[in-house]
Amino acid sequence: MVILRCPAxxxxxxxxxxATAVLLAAEAxxxxxEFKVALDRQAIQPHxxxxxxxxxxxxxxxxxxxxxxxxxxxxxxxxxxxxxDQVQTVVEAGQPQYRRRVVYVVRGEAPGTLTVASARVxxxxxxxxxxEYKTQPLTVTVxxxxxxxxxxxxxxxxxxxxxxxxxxxxxRRSRPxxxxxxxxxxxxxxVEALRSTGFRDHRExxxxxxxxxxxxxxxxxxxxxxxxxRERVVKQVEQAGFHAARCRAVDELITLCDEARFxxxxxxxxxxxxxxxxxxxxxxx
Numbered sequence: 001m002v003i004l005r006c007p008a009x010x011x012x013x014x015x016x017x018x019a020t021a022v023l024l025a026a027e028a029x030x031x032x033x034e035f036k037v038a039l040d041r042q043a044i045q046p047h048x049x050x051x052x053x054x055x056x057x058x059x060x061x062x063x064x065x066x067x068x069x070x071x072x073x074x075x076x077x078x079x080x081x082x083x084x085d086q087v088q089t090v091v092e093a094g095q096p097q098y099r100r101r102v103v104y105v106v107r108g109e110a111p112g113t114l115t116v117a118s119a120r121v122x123x124x125x126x127x128x129x130x131x132e133y134k135t136q137p138l139t140v141t142v143x144x145x146x147x148x149x150x151x152x153x154x155x156x157x158x159x160x161x162x163x164x165x166x167x168x169x170x171x172r173r174s175r176p177x178x179x180x181x182x183x184x185x186x187x188x189x190x191v192e193a194l195r196s197t198g199f200r201d202h203r204e205x206x207x208x209x210x211x212x213x214x215x216x217x218x219x220x221x222x223x224x225x226x227x228x229x230r231e232r233v234v235k236q237v238e239q240a241g242f243h244a245a246r247c248r249a250v251d252e253l254i255t256l257c258d259e260a261r262f263x264x265x266x267x268x269x270x271x272x273x274x275x276x277x278x279x280x281x282x283x284x285x
Contacts, residue, residue, distance in 0.1 A: 033058045033065075035121055035133040037073065038262045040203065043141040044108045050140050052080060052104040053262045054119045056133075062089050062098050068130060071120040073104060073138075080104035080116070084229040103228075108142035115139055183220045187283035190216060191276045202267060206260040209275050213253060216283040230254040237282075246282055253278040 033056075040051040052073055058065060072079040083103040090097050106116060116138040123131050190212045199205040210228065217223040223240050225233055234251050242250070256275050260267055 033123065033131070033133065035119075035135060037116075037119055037135040037138060039116075039138055039140065040261045042139075043143050045143055046108050046110055046145050048108055050106050050108075051083060051261065052106055052116055052138065054102045054104065054135065056098075056100045056121055058098050058123075059095055060098065061096050062087075064098065065123040065125045067100075067121060068124050069120070069122040070102075072102075073119040073135070074117040075106055075114050080106055083227060086229075086231065106140055108140065111142050111144050113139060113141055184284040186220070187216065187280045190283065191280045194279075195276060202272075203260055205272065206257040206275065209253065209279055210257045213250075213279060213282060216279075220283065228254065228258065230258065242282075249278045249281045253282065 035054075035056045037055075038053045040053070044050050054073065056067075072082070074080065081104065083105050085100075085102045087098075087100045090099065106114060108114065118137055119135045121133050123133070125131065194205070194208055194212060197205075197208070199208070214225045217225060217237070221237075221240055223236055225236070230251060233254060234247055237250050238247050253275060256271065256278070260271075
């Protein structure tokens with residue numbers, strides 16, 4: 001028996017195949033999961049720290065998957081301590097994206113090589129399907145310590161500067177000095193110092209911006225920042241009475257510094273200028 005198919009049936013079959021392929025592709029995109037780690041520096045000296053960033057992302061809402069197990073990276077069988085742990089859901093191209101970012105700390109004790117073992121995560125998804133993801137191991141080199149003793153010439157130069165400073169201070173004791181600089185003036189001086197310094201690496205620049213923020217808040221507002229946790233710092237400045245615009249500036253500045261910390265590519269000049277503008281905004285009355 002011969003079955004004849006009309007053109008309409010062939011067209012319907014083709015449309016069904018195309019629609020099925022589109023649905024499968026959309027499902028694959030919606031379930032895209034990524035779990036990766038990165039170091040903020042490849043080499044450290046003894047008693048210095050390096051940061052290990054572990055980031056888990058998936059397309060979909062926060063309840064698309066449940067994290068059944070999160071295993072921190074280890075060094076010599078010891079889990080690394082956590083510096084910060086942040087969870088957020090953002091919208092990209094009209095779709096929600098879940099993101100969990102955990103920063104760990106690894107400390108060098110003696111010259112040699114440290115192997116940071118893989119981080120692992122187990123996720124339960126639709127249909128109670130469990131999937132496991134594992135990152136690649138990382139290597140941190142602990143270099144020989146650099147001598148921090150200054151040279152004799154440097155000591156003599158420092159002694160000369162101190163002596164001159166004492167003489168000038170004594171000579172000016174009887175005369176009233178200029179008024180102390182305002183917060184705004186100190187903020188501008190910090191920004192200009194950062195702008196004029198030639199940093200070898202862009203991460204050094206953003207670390208210096210964060211340090212200037214820490215020093216400025218401690219000196220002018222008695223706000224002590226002990227870590228890089230963005231949410232905690234924003235809460236501190238809110239409690240200190242900062243208005244909403246300055247709190248947003250703190251949030252954006254720490255975000256820029258954190259993104260540069262694990263990004264090997266040099267950011268644009270506009271990004272650097274934006275960081276300086278935010279720093280001046282935060283530290284100025």
